[in-house]
Amino acid sequence: MYWRSKDILKQPEWSNVRALYKSSGYTDDDLSKPIIAVVNSFSTICPGHFNLRSLAQHVREGIRAAGGTPVEFGTIGACDGMAMGHDGMRFVLPTRELIANDIEMMIQAHRLDGMVLLGSCDKIIPGMLMAAARLDIPAILVNGGPTLPGKLKTNNPYGGEYVDHSIIQQSLGSLQSGKMNEEDYLWLEDHAVPTIGSCAMLGTANTMGCLSEALGMTLPGSSTIPAVYSARMAVAYESGKAIMSLVQNNLTARKIITRDSLENAIKVNSAIGGSTNAVLHILAIAYEAEIDLTLEDFGRISKEVPHITPLIPGGPYTLLDLHEAGGIPAVMKVLEKSLALDAITLTGRTVGENSSKVRVKNTDVIRDLTNPSNKNGGIAVLTGNLSPEGAVTKPSAIPKEAHTFRGPAVVFESEQDALQGITSGMIKPGDVLVIRNEGPKGGPGMPEMYKAMKLLVGMNLGSKVCVITDGRFSGSNNGCFVGHISPEAAEGGPIGAVRNGDIIAIDVNQGTIEVESEDFSERCKDVNCYTNTKFKGYLFSYGKLVNSAAKGAIIPVR
Missing domain, CATH: 3.40.50.2300 (Response regulator)
Structure with missing residues (x-):
């Protein structure tokens, strides 16, 4: 039978390669x-x-x-x-x-x-x-x-008896807003992640x-x-x-x-x-x-x-x-x-x-199709004048009352600016928090808006504020959020034309994300692309080469 390594392990032509393997203790039997x-x-x-x-x-x-x-x-x-x-x-x-x-x-x-x-x-x-x-x-x-998982049976925000690492960041919002004391917060640090994995x-x-x-x-x-x-x-x-x-x-x-x-x-x-x-x-x-x-x-x-x-x-x-x-x-x-x-x-x-002999052992955890946890699929792709190439959200992590959301934009040019805005009390119920210049090119690196979302959830604003971004989110995020807005701001995408006060309408069920403004399409023609020049090294090269999030944020290899 042929296999690739034979091409460089045949004697006597490739004895030089065999010698290098043998210097590490491999034997003739190993190399056969x-x-x-x-x-x-x-x-x-x-x-x-x-x-x-x-x-x-x-x-x-x-x-x-x-x-x-x-x-x-x-x-x-x-x-x-x-x-x-x-x-x-x-x-x-x-x-x-x-x-x-x-x-x-x-x-x-x-x-x-x-x-x-x-x-x-x-x-x-x-x-x-x-x-x-x-x-x-x-x-x-x-x-x-x-x-x-860690165990937490009282005041569990997920409704069960288990918690995980992500509860800590979420609880920081509760701590900062006075909804949790420091002793309970620090208890999570020691107990939320009890083992490796x-x-x-x-x-x-x-x-x-x-x-x-x-x-x-x-x-x-x-x-x-x-x-x-x-x-x-x-x-x-x-x-x-x-x-x-x-x-x-x-x-x-x-x-x-x-x-x-x-x-x-x-x-x-x-x-x-x-x-x-x-x-x-x-x-x-x-x-x-x-x-x-x-x-x-x-x-x-x-x-x-x-x-x-x-x-x-x-x-x-x-x-x-x-x-x-x-x-x-x-x-x-x-x-x-x-x-x-x-x-x-x-x-x-x-x-x-x-799967011929497989069976479900707990129908509360793995439900039948006739009794789903959520009739929506786990992922939804939204399109509209704000994201003509598509954006991504997770209906299963969004409270049902926030599957449709409409509110005024509060615009931030980076994640750090948004975090400062959240902690300083700039964000109010009903707002649509826009974080741009965080896509694959603009970031560069497409960072996750994890912390912003967790702080809002901890402040009981998870379903009352919607976060939208050309960056992405953590798999642990919940609340109202839309990411991967494409094209991103750094590629001249419409998100770069959004202004404070613009009314943004999101409908997860219908798969739409729109800016309700008569002059928005005209504004989109004159978007000033942002380029993050702060980073050098690999991120500089990555930002130059990477494709849109709508294409998987790949670097082409063919």
Whole structure:
């Protein structure tokens, strides 16, 4: 059987390469087998990645048990939670492209035969899946698993008994407005995140772990296993074994990442109420796989499936609850009639075959289609004179009374200006808070308006003020918000022409976002594009090269 690494390991022509492997302790027997990359984003910075060093060992053991030779290298993995609310957030989305590029360079330079990708958090999973689609070699993703949630039975803002990390920022608004005392606030710091793992709610990290499974790139049932469970180690071992089956059967990434599997993932995202960031990432993965998928497609497909799993921030439950209810296989079982059941997965079996014996174990957590948590899909795409290329929101995280919102604009030219405006009391119920110049180019880096939204929710303004931006939001955000407004201000988009006092009307159900002003179209012809010249280095290059959020904020590679 042929595999790529043979091209540079044949004797005697390639003895120089063999000698370099042998200098690291590899043997002739090792070099007679497929060479499999273990791509590890381990760090002690990011709690979602803290356990990846130990998981990598189990992956390597699985590879060896199945007849392969593992080689390991690292890549970066930033923590969104630590980067929130300051200039560091501009650097997070751009790491996605760096990760994809790093993996491509290492795999191609060394002619490796397959790869197991170890990542857990927001931009790392999509960056790894982008690399898999770009390279089109056998690949499996193993996530580190979610943290166990903190417990808070009294005054729980989510309505259940669990909380997660995002409650801390939300509670800062309560503290600052006198609705919470400092002792209770500091208690959250010590108890909201009791273990390692990706955040316990359905933020971008866990959304993308779940969608990797829905795509067929992660072992069925594994994406929701908590980071501290022994089953997490067993899955790593089994994934090491599974990659060898993919190599032996030449089941490459693009045979799994197809139009059908991407549509399956979009429907699962809608059903679970996944992060708005999933829009950027699924479009980017589709681009790398050379599949024509648009923002309009995403919005249309999302409408086909209601929100059936009320997970924080769109309900009281956590990833632990979802796991115990049956995980993504159970969600896909409920969606069976709307999915492409013949889509192939890394198991070599189809989606239908994988879910044939699955059952839902808790119908409060995973509801039937006839009893959804929200009749709207998890993601909605809005268009109108304010966002002709489209904008993104998350109906499952918006209070129903705010699905239609109309109010005067209060305009800020950056996130920091908006935060100052919120804390100084400039924002009143009924306002539409406009934050611009924070898109992929204008930011640069398209930072999340996480902190602004959390402060408003903590001040009991989450449904009384609507935040709109050409930046983006965290998967943990709730309240009334619309992001990814495209074109962004830095590209001459209409958001750059909005003035204080303009009446803005948002209708999530109808999919519209409009400025109600007779002269708005004329103003849009004379928008002064903003360019952030403060940043140099990679962000300077990123801002020059990156495409619109409506196209996934990709940097073109072809």
